[in-house]
Amino acid sequence: MATNLDLQEQEQLDELKAFWQQHGNLITWTLTLILAAFAAWNGWNWYQREQGAKASAMFEELDNAVAAGDADRAGRVFGDLKERFARTTYTQQAGLIAAKLQADKGQADAAAASLGWLADNAANDDYKALARLRLAGLLIDKKAYDEALKQLAGVTQPAFAALADDRRGDVLLAQGKAAEAVTAWQAAYKAMDEKQDYRRVIEAKLTARAAAPEAAASAGAQ
The missing domain is CATH 1.25.40 (Serine Threonine Protein Phosphatase 5, Tetratricopeptide repeat)
Incomplete structure (x- = not known):
């Protein structure tokens, strides 16, 4: 004669079978995808190394x-x-x-x-x-010159804006566009960090075109 424990175990087993029949495929595929993704991740890291x-x-x-x-x-x-x-x-x-x-x-x-x-x-x-x-x-x-300006137009990162403007000024001066070159150098001078030594080079270009930055012009007048 089956005991109460035997009957409970059988009921639990039947419930488990029913659950697996309903959700087994989904669980299997989910685990497969997780394991595949993990294997792919490990494989990609190995490949990168x-x-x-x-x-x-x-x-x-x-x-x-x-x-x-x-x-x-x-x-x-x-x-x-x-x-x-x-x-x-x-x-x-x-x-x-x-x-x-x-x-x-x-x-x-x-x-x-x-x-x-x-x-x-x-x-x-x-x-x-x-x-x-x-x-x-x-x-x-x-x-x-036109191709040079095209390349400089592609420099869009703020960190390189000053250098791009400075080089743009060089191109414009070479094209005979002195006023536009000065405008580009002024933009470069303003955008460049004061601690950068290269800022003095831009300052020299502006001074050579009689367009010294105000700070530098004031210092020279003292």
């Missing part, structure tokens, strides 16, 4: 090329980084470093190409801004 380690090794190779003054080798390594690890910070830094060496070695076109890629493809907006500022400088040297 693996990519970072490989990119780091290639960046060290580029650094050695720069130390040796080998612009061609630096350009090749940067090309490999772009192809294999385009989204890593190492690649963004490598582009700026390679471009500087290329420019220093007289490879203006190669430097412009490196900076142009960064301006369009860098994962970080700050690197994009730096690339545009440096590219504008190369374009000024090539007298490609």
Whole structure:
């Protein structure tokens, strides 16, 4: 004869079976998705670490090329980084470093190409801004003034606004637009932190155009 305990256990078992029949598939799929997401997260972290380690090794190779003054080798390594690890910070830094060496070695076109890629493809907006500022400088040297202004227009981060205005003034002066250049330099001077040494360079440009900032003009008159 079944005891009361046996009957209670049977009732609980029947309830459990009924519950599982109604909700079992949902529970199974939910657990599967959670485990899959966890596995994917672990896999992505491993992939990122693996990519970072490989990119780091290639960046060290580029650094050695720069130390040796080998612009061609630096350009090749940067090309490999772009192809294999385009989204890593190492690649963004490598582009700026390679471009500087290329420019220093007289490879203006190669430097412009490196900076142009960064301006369009860098994962970080700050690197994009730096690339545009440096590219504008190369374009000024090539007298490609409209293209230089176009690059500067793409610098929208407040942290780089003063530098963009300063470089814009350089372009406008080169175009023979002295009054507009002064306006751009004045904006750069006002936007730049007083503690920045480069502010003195902008001040000198304004002074040379007989437009010294009021603070500097007052100090000179004393």
